[in-house]
Amino acid sequence: MKIAVVGVGLIGGSMMLKLRQRALASYVFGIDKNERHLQEALQLNIIDEAADLEKGIENADLIIIAIPVDSTRVLLPEILDKISENQTVMDVGSTKSGITEAIKTHKKRNRFVAFHPMWGTENSGPKSASADSFSGRAAVICDKEDSAPDALKTVEKIAEYLEMNLLYMTAEDHDIHTAYISHISHITSYALANTVLEKEREEDTIFQLASSGFSSTVRLAKSHPEMWVPIFKQNKENVLDVLNEHITQLRKFKSALEKENYDLLEQLILNANRIRPILENKS
Amino acid sequence: MKIAVVGVGLIGGSMMLKLRQRALASYVFGIDKNERHLQEALQLNIIDEAADLEKGIENADLIIIAIPVDSTRVLLPEILDKISENQTVMDVGSTKSGITEAIKTHKKRNRFVAFHPMWGTENSGPKSASADSFSGRAAVICDKEDSAPDALKTVEKIAEYLEMNLLYMTAEDHDIHTAYISHISHITSYALANTVLEKEREEDTIFQLASSGFSSTVRLAKSHPEMWVPIFKQNKENVLDVLNEHITQLRKFKSALEKENYDLLEQLILNANRIRPILENKS
Numbered sequence: 001m002k003i004a005v006v007g008v009g010l011i012g013g014s015m016m017l018k019l020r021q022r023a024l025a026s027y028v029f030g031i032d033k034n035e036r037h038l039q040e041a042l043q044l045n046i047i048d049e050a051a052d053l054e055k056g057i058e059n060a061d062l063i064i065i066a067i068p069v070d071s072t073r074v075l076l077p078e079i080l081d082k083i084s085e086n087q088t089v090m091d092v093g094s095t096k097s098g099i100t101e102a103i104k105t106h107k108k109r110n111r112f113v114a115f116h117p118m119w120g121t122e123n124s125g126p127k128s129a130s131a132d133s134f135s136g137r138a139a140v141i142c143d144k145e146d147s148a149p150d151a152l153k154t155v156e157k158i159a160e161y162l163e164m165n166l167l168y169m170t171a172e173d174h175d176i177h178t179a180y181i182s183h184i185s186h187i188t189s190y191a192l193a194n195t196v197l198e199k200e201r202e203e204d205t206i207f208q209l210a211s212s213g214f215s216s217t218v219r220l221a222k223s224h225p226e227m228w229v230p231i232f233k234q235n236k237e238n239v240l241d242v243l244n245e246h247i248t249q250l251r252k253f254k255s256a257l258e259k260e261n262y263d264l265l266e267q268l269i270l271n272a273n274r275i276r277p278i279l280e281n282k283s
Numbered sequence: 284m285k286i287a288v289v290g291v292g293l294i295g296g297s298m299m300l301k302l303r304q305r306a307l308a309s310y311v312f313g314i315d316k317n318e319r320h321l322q323e324a325l326q327l328n329i330i331d332e333a334a335d336l337e338k339g340i341e342n343a344d345l346i347i348i349a350i351p352v353d354s355t356r357v358l359l360p361e362i363l364d365k366i367s368e369n370q371t372v373m374d375v376g377s378t379k380s381g382i383t384e385a386i387k388t389h390k391k392r393n394r395f396v397a398f399h400p401m402w403g404t405e406n407s408g409p410k411s412a413s414a415d416s417f418s419g420r421a422a423v424i425c426d427k428e429d430s431a432p433d434a435l436k437t438v439e440k441i442a443e444y445l446e447m448n449l450l451y452m453t454a455e456d457h458d459i460h461t462a463y464i465s466h467i468s469h470i471t472s473y474a475l476a477n478t479v480l481e482k483e484r485e486e487d488t489i490f491q492l493a494s495s496g497f498s499s500t501v502r503l504a505k506s507h508p509e510m511w512v513p514i515f516k517q518n519k520e521n522v523l524d525v526l527n528e529h530i531t532q533l534r535k536f537k538s539a540l541e542k543e544n545y546d547l548l549e550q551l552i553l554n555a556n557r558i559r560p561i562l563e564n565k566s
Contacts, residue, residue: 165491192467214468246533253470
């Protein structure tokens with residue numbers, strides 16, 4: 001399968017490494033506005049050839065869009081305009097309603113498959129890519145009935161070769177679930193970093209005392225705004241809904257402490273502890 | 284050196300594994316209310332002998348208190364009552380002012396050294412212990428001028444054999460810094476778990492979709508209340524101070540989203556990104 005990957009960063013790069021390793025990708029055209037990233041992707045054997053979008057579309061069986069979700073929303077209709085009925089387009093974005101809405105009435109809507117691999121790190125660029133990042137993780141396909149059967153099959157094959165566990169849901173449900181499970185974690189982490197930077201003016205002390213717990217909780221705060229502002233923008237309503245709930249939950253801790261109600265504090269913590277068997281899938 | 288360790292859990296257990304491996308501990312008396320933990324500690328070679336407090340105090344050069352901070356506050360004066368002028372007592376707790384306050388006027392105050400190794404996990408018990416947990420991490424000694432020079436030297440040697448980077452500060456400063464760097468992370472993580480459990484009623488969905496980012500941010504929410512309620516209680520004022528700031532920071536994200544002020548949102552994220560070079564100690 002010939003693939004054109006638009007965006008040779010962390011996600012696009014990691015996918016290509018795996019799909020080339022497993023010989024599903026016979027040839028990869030890399031497309032990126034960032035010339036340095038293209039050169040790095042060539043050196044790292046992520047792509048065979050640095051190309052422009054036209055050449056990629058002309059030659060690829062599958063076009064993978066792996067750029068921030070606001071750019072995807074603009075680029076996807078243009079790509080659909082240009083492809084044939086034999087080609088498939090997929091994205092890898094963290095929000096789905098905005099993107100599917102943008103092509104709802106496009107006459108080649110059925111050549112697109114909305115795909116979201118649930119993996120990422122706080123790093124970016126082809127140098128952060130690694131082949132086995134996706135193995136064993138969840139991937140979501142949204143609104144599968146809006147895609148042509150052969151296009152769907154192509155993307156399911158990609159998920160299989162990436163060794164991901166595939167789930168199906170509507171774009172709307174996807175955006176609700178990711179607000180809870182992924183997007184709020186980033187806001188929490190950003191806000192925690194800003195809290196510590198505001199309160200702890202001695203940067204040396206932060207570095208010296210940072211425990212593994214702090215580093216773990218604040219890790220996502222290193223993530224770039226180019227990726228995350230568009231996600232929050234496209235998933236605004238759901239993110240606000242869960243952010244309000246999060247502030248309410250924090251206020252419960254505040255109130256328990258202020259009132260020295262340590263029984264309530266214990267109850268709040270015991271309730272939070274319920275996340276352990278769920279994450280480890282034990283009842 | 285003969286050591287009596289009161290509490291053979293994650294922290295006490297990990298310390299003993301390392302100090303025995305490096306042959307600083309010639310004999311270890313394990314003291315614990317939990318009989319199962321004592322048996323596990325014997326099997327795991329964490330201790331030589333399960334003992335009661337009296338036997339430990341009678342025979343050890345160094346007594347290490349590795350139990351929740353509220354119990355330490357009660358037990359420490361009792362231990363100081365019973366020891367000789369040749370013995371040293373240290374704790375490993377995450378708050379310090381409450382403990383040092385409790386023995387401020389004790390006539391053997393100078394036999395105690397307030398110690399805090401900045402490491403922990405969301406797990407507990409001797410089975411979670413591992414020898415190299417502390418290597419390369421920070422440890423704090425508080426109010427060192429209140430300890431006798433030989434007692435201080437003993438604890439500095441422990442830190443050296445644990446391969447930790449030693450810092451010195453007052454108990455008061457310690458409790459302020461740990462509120463920022465450690466305690467708030469736990470509250471954030473607990474509140475995030477409660478948020479997701481409240482909003483996402485389908486536990487299977489949480490398990491299936493949980494990304495590495497979510498797992499990382501919510502990891503600390505698995506930590507037990509027996510350890511953390513006493514910490515929040517003893518560090519109430521500092522924790523409330525930083526918790527208020529954290530809610531303020533989250534409200535900024537909320538406001539930026541509500542007003543669709545994506546420039547402000549970007550600024551908030553860029554500010555949070557400053558945590559990366561600080562944690563990696565690059566300017």
